[in-house]
Amino acid sequence: MEIIEFIKQPWPWYIAGPLVGLTVPTLLILGNKNFGISANLRHACAACLPANISFFKYDWKKEIWNLFFILGILIGGIVAFQFLENPNPIIINENLKAELAQYGITAIDGMLPSEIFSWDSLFTLKGFLLIVVGGFMIGFGSRYAGGCTSGHAISGLSNLQLPSLIATCCFFIGGLIMANYILPLILSL
Amino acid sequence: MKNTKQNTDFETRSLDTICVNESQLEHKWYHNIKYLIVGLLFGIVFIKAEIISWYRIQEMFRFQSFHMYGVIGSAVIVGIISVFLIKKFNIKTIYGEKIEFHNKTFNKGQVIGGLIFGLGWAITGACPGPIFAQIGTGVTVMIVTLFFAIVGTWVYGFFRDKLPH
Numbered sequence: 001m002e003i004i005e006f007i008k009q010p011w012p013w014y015i016a017g018p019l020v021g022l023t024v025p026t027l028l029i030l031g032n033k034n035f036g037i038s039a040n041l042r043h044a045c046a047a048c049l050p051a052n053i054s055f056f057k058y059d060w061k062k063e064i065w066n067l068f069f070i071l072g073i074l075i076g077g078i079v080a081f082q083f084l085e086n087p088n089p090i091i092i093n094e095n096l097k098a099e100l101a102q103y104g105i106t107a108i109d110g111m112l113p114s115e116i117f118s119w120d121s122l123f124t125l126k127g128f129l130l131i132v133v134g135g136f137m138i139g140f141g142s143r144y145a146g147g148c149t150s151g152h153a154i155s156g157l158s159n160l161q162l163p164s165l166i167a168t169c170c171f172f173i174g175g176l177i178m179a180n181y182i183l184p185l186i187l188s189l
Numbered sequence: 190m191k192n193t194k195q196n197t198d199f200e201t202r203s204l205d206t207i208c209v210n211e212s213q214l215e216h217k218w219y220h221n222i223k224y225l226i227v228g229l230l231f232g233i234v235f236i237k238a239e240i241i242s243w244y245r246i247q248e249m250f251r252f253q254s255f256h257m258y259g260v261i262g263s264a265v266i267v268g269i270i271s272v273f274l275i276k277k278f279n280i281k282t283i284y285g286e287k288i289e290f291h292n293k294t295f296n297k298g299q300v301i302g303g304l305i306f307g308l309g310w311a312i313t314g315a316c317p318g319p320i321f322a323q324i325g326t327g328v329t330v331m332i333v334t335l336f337f338a339i340v341g342t343w344v345y346g347f348f349r350d351k352l353p354h
Contacts, residue, residue, distance in 0.1 A: 007237070013259030016238030020260065021267025023231055025275060028288050030223055032212040037318040041342040055346035065224045070321050072225040076232020077241075077325020084237060092244045093253035111236070112243040112314060112328050119330050130312055135320075135334035137309030139341025142317060144302025144352065146293070149316040152303075153261060158268025159290055167299040172250075174307020179250030183311060 008084050024158050033065055036151030037073075038142035040066050103187035116187070126189040145170070214284055235322040243314030250311050296354045302345075 027033040046060040089109050097108060105113045121127030142148035145167045147156060153171065156164020235241045240260055248254035274280070275288055282288060310316055313334055315323055320338065323331045345352075 011238040013238065013256050014263060016234050016240065017260040017263030018267045019234045021264035021271065023227065024268040025271035026227055028275060029280065029282055031284065032282050032286055032288055041317060041339050044339045045343045045346060049343060053346045055349050065221045068221040068225040069228040072228020073232035073235065073318060073321040074325045076229040077236055077322035079229065080233045080236035081326040084233065090239065090242065090244060093248050096244065096247055096251060096253055110328065111241055111323055111326050117328055117330055122330055122333060131330060131333050132337050134309050134312035135337030136341040137305050138313060138317060139338030140345045141302045141306030141309055143342045143345040144298045145306055146298055148306060150318055154264055154268055156293060157265045158272045160269065161293045163293040163295045163299050166295065167303040170300050170303025171307040171310060174304040175250045175311040178308040178311035179247055
């Protein structure tokens with residue numbers, strides 16, 4: 001059982017990063033597939049509501065492997081949460097903890113702060129901005145950019161693509177602006 | 190194929206290389222199980238390394254922790270070495286197909302869309318992959334985030350020919 005106990009610890013970056021990186025050659029060697037998760041959002045549109053938009057008119061069934069891939073991620077989330085969960089609360093930076101406390105976020109547990117990411121908060125302005133507007137920007141932005149963190153930052157950079165480097169830098173600039181200048185305003189609502 | 194200078198060609202390949210897979214082979218559906226297994230292992234890494242944690246993303250954007258930089262940086266280095274080796278030794282897929290790579294072309298979307306994506310990433314602490322793992326950990330409200338990410342994608346598709354590229 002010691003191995004299970006060991007696995008239950010949070011994994012360090014030098015274990016996780018290379019495993020994430022190996023996803024690129026694994027998908028290529030298994031079937032010439034490019035690692036890119038946001039494409040699935042487009043496949044969902046193509047499958048459910050193509051609405052005669054040329055961008056959604058393609059053979060999405062050929063891309064069904066990617067839907068299996070994300071179904072795997074969902075199941076992986078369930079497995080890790082049910083059987084491999086870290087028994088100790090997540091340890092976060094003290095400055096972040098102090099900052100979140102200013103906004104009334106004191107329950108530091110799980111993967112997302114339950115005080116703001118919950119069904120109850122969905123119907124508040126704060127929750128709406130975080131859960132709905134945030135989701136919209138992820139979908140709109142990743143498709144506009146032609147990929148997300150997997151398609152550009154991992155796959156694209158692995159193939160030394162300059163456009164992917166530009167996109168990745170913009171992801172970070174957007175994130176820096178949000179986390180440091182806009183999110184504090186939203187969380188203060 | 191680059192005869193159209195304007196963005197009037199909404200041909201899939203030019204702006205959205207990652208959306209179409211290369212394989213010309215057709216398989217029975219159960220061949221896709223292998224991708225489910227890769228996804229499953231990937232999801233476990235997401236959770237165990239706390240890559241899908243909202244707190245880790247906030248730390249990253251506040252330069253309070255090296256963790257996410259280490260994850261992304263080492264992932265990219267392993268990816269670069271892997272792609273280099275595949276090209277150098279002309280490694281084939283398990284079905285014997287040649288592995289194809291395509292160069293991406295720059296367009297303004299990578300800047301404008303990239304910034305918008307970054308804003309959303311820092312709000313939700315999730316990119317499209319981690320959303321699924323977050324739902325898996327029981328934060329079911331993220332289904333709403335996923336739904337609106339799909340809505341966002343659809344709205345992009347709807348206004349695509351009016352947006353600067």
